[in-house]
Amino acid sequence: MFKMTIEPRVSETDGVGHINNTVVPVWLEAGRNPLFKLFTPDDNFDHWKMIIINMNIDYVSQIYFGIDVDICTWVKKVGNTSLQLYEEVWQKDTLCAKGHTTYVNYNLEKQTPERIPDDIRKELLGHLYNEESL
Known part of the structure; x- marks a missing residue:
């Protein structure tokens, strides 16, 4: 999981x-x-590679000014040229939003998707979403 705190x-x-x-x-x-x-x-x-092709967000609870927010990002699935992320927004101990986003590894010069390189694939798999570990 990748985690970032936002004020x-x-x-x-x-x-x-x-x-x-x-x-x-x-x-x-x-x-x-x-x-x-x-x-x-x-x-x-x-040289940008990640092109967003889909995003869905469910708003679960309100978010307020003055309280830090944690953004949690997991890899849900890695395909040949694309990856799907699962993301959550937390404030205090409350899940406020969750969603899925899909990206394609894209070659802008050739205007075509490209296979996700093995070294990147390995790193992505280290951040897989696992419901049992939450």
Whole structure:
């Protein structure tokens, strides 16, 4: 699992007093930074590999300003050219959001998916989601 702590900002709070739902996808993406580094170690967008093809989020509980939030990211499945992530957003001891995101390892120059290299695949498999271990 990859884990990141985020401090909610006032600007992310909406008129009904909780963090706006549009903020959660941005936070989840921030939690994927270690994965992006695996595929594009230099963070150079000319060599970027991870292309998002699907994202689903279930909002389970409200999130509030002034209390840190933990973003947890697991690898759910590794395919030939794609990977599926399982992600959760926690505040205090409350699950606030959960979702699945699918990425393709993509060659921008050739405009085609590419097989996930074995060294990256091995690293990804070290972060597999396991319901029994939670």
